[in-house]
Amino acid sequence: MKEKELKLKKKELLHDDRARPKNLMGAYFHFYLESAKKYPDFSMCEISKKTGEDWKKLSDDQKKKYESLKLKDGVRFEREMKEFNEKGFFTNSDGIKSTFLKKKTH
Numbered sequence: 001m002k003e004k005e006l007k008l009k010k011k012e013l014l015h016d017d018r019a020r021p022k023n024l025m026g027a028y029f030h031f032y033l034e035s036a037k038k039y040p041d042f043s044m045c046e047i048s049k050k051t052g053e054d055w056k057k058l059s060d061d062q063k064k065k066y067e068s069l070k071l072k073d074g075v076r077f078e079r080e081m082k083e084f085n086e087k088g089f090f091t092n093s094d095g096i097k098s099t100f101l102k103k104k105t106h
C-alpha cells in the first residue's frame with residue numbers, strides 16, 4: 001500500500017466507533033454493576049432507583065473501593081486511547097486488536 005492509502009485507512013479507523021476504546025467508567029457505575037446483581041427481579045428503573053439510594057448511604061471509606069476501580073479503569077483508558085490515536089486501533093488486556101472486537105452499533 002502507498003503511504004497516502006495507509007494514512008487514509010488510519011483516518012477512517014479513527015472515525016470508526018467500533019475501533020475506539022470503551023469510555024472511562026466512573027466510581028458510581030462500578031458500584032451500579034456490582035449492586036444491580038442484588039435485584040434480579042427488578043426493572044431497570046427500579047434497579048437504578050435502589051442503587052442510587054444505596055450509593056447515597058455509603059460512607060466515603062466504603063466508596064474508596066469504587067474510586068480505586070475508577071482510577072484503574074482510567075489507566076486502561078489512557079493507555080488504549082494513546083495507542084488508538086497513534087495506530088488507529090488498540091490492543092485490549094486480552095491481546096486482541098480493537099479492529100477484531102465486535103461492538104454494538106447504534
